[in-house]
Amino acid sequence: MRKNFVSKGENAVESGHVNSLVSDADLHLIRGKVHASMEDRQYNVEVEFDSDWVIQSATCNCPRGQMRCHHMAALILFARDNISVTDKECVWSKPKQVRDPEVKKLSDLYPPKDHRSTARDLTEEEIKQFRQKLSVFDGSVGFSWLLSEESDQEENAASPITVDIESLIFHEDYVTADDKLRYLEDQLKVDDESIKLIAEQTVGQQSNPRWLLARKNRLTASNFSAVIAACGRQRFPPSLFKRLLGTYNIEHLKAIQWGNMKKGNPIIRRFPKCQSCPDWNMAPRMWLSRC
Known part of the structure; x- marks a missing residue:
């Protein structure tokens, strides 16, 4: 240069x-x-x-x-x-090359160990006794739900305990009906035998899994105040229907907590008969109506 x-x-x-x-x-x-x-x-x-x-x-x-x-x-x-x-490229910052490109399952990487807590299978009587011991905790132990008896889905579908509103609304008879409200009222009515059957199957309420099916789409005591208030305002928000469908957790309500605490000693009072629903039958801790 x-x-x-x-x-x-x-x-x-x-x-x-x-x-x-x-x-x-x-x-x-x-x-x-x-x-x-x-x-x-x-x-x-x-x-x-x-x-x-x-x-x-x-x-x-x-x-x-x-x-x-x-x-x-x-x-x-x-x-x-x-x-x-001595200046060289930083080799420690280079990404490592994959030597084995084969993808393996987690079950292959971590195979289950051969472990058994008991030397023999438990009998049905032992499982039943264990379930009875857990019943005193009122469902607070997870095994209470795991060991609960399975309900037959076909039996529940045909039982009057369930109210399938969706099937009624999408049915062809409802779509073509002139008076849709009257059609729903006729389809949702229950006879005396169904009332007695529902009362027998839902004894225990919260501790009975059938009670969760029976209260869905029905106006139970915990929902009376919300429904009456909505009728008074003539406003029916989506949250009201979510509550009726059992989507919300209402365990924090004082009335529910009081009912759970007192359900072992129920207090039965005499209520005047409803003018629109004159026939009422009462099961333990439960009121049932035909309409």
Whole structure:
């Protein structure tokens, strides 16, 4: 290089015009950005070396960059003073290569251990006794639900204990009915035998899983206040129907807590008969109506 380029390059380095520098020891290459002397812009400079680190070629995007310019000299001088012979690429930051690309199942990686807590299978009588011992905790133990007897879905579907409103609404008879309200009232009526059957199957209420089926889509005592208030306002929000469907957890209500605490000693009072529903039958801790 001419001495003029070298002296200008030294001045550029001393003036801090070399803004960035990147070196690649494997490719014998350095790249950087050098600020112009008189203009507010940067030039991209690239210098290539041979295996002995002798300059092979250099490029710059300044007007003189296709031949020689002081920007090349500035980058080379800056690299001489700031790049060590031991500088290498950070190999510890490279991602590890997957040696085994085969995907394995968790069951293959962690096979189940051959463990057995008992030397023999429990008998039905032992399971029944264990279930009775857990019954004193009133469902607070998870095993109470796991050991509960399974209910027959077909029996529940045909039983009057369930009220399938969805099937009635989408039925062809309801769609073509002139008086849809009258149709629903006729379909939802229950006779005396069904009332007695529901009362027998729902004894125990909260501790009886059939009670959860029986109270769905029905107006139970815990929902009376919400329904009466909605009728008084003539507004029926979606939250009211979610409550009737049993979606909400109402265990925090004082009335529910009092009922759960007192259900072992029920208090039965005489209520006047409803004018629209004159026939009422009463089961333990439960009122049933035909309509």
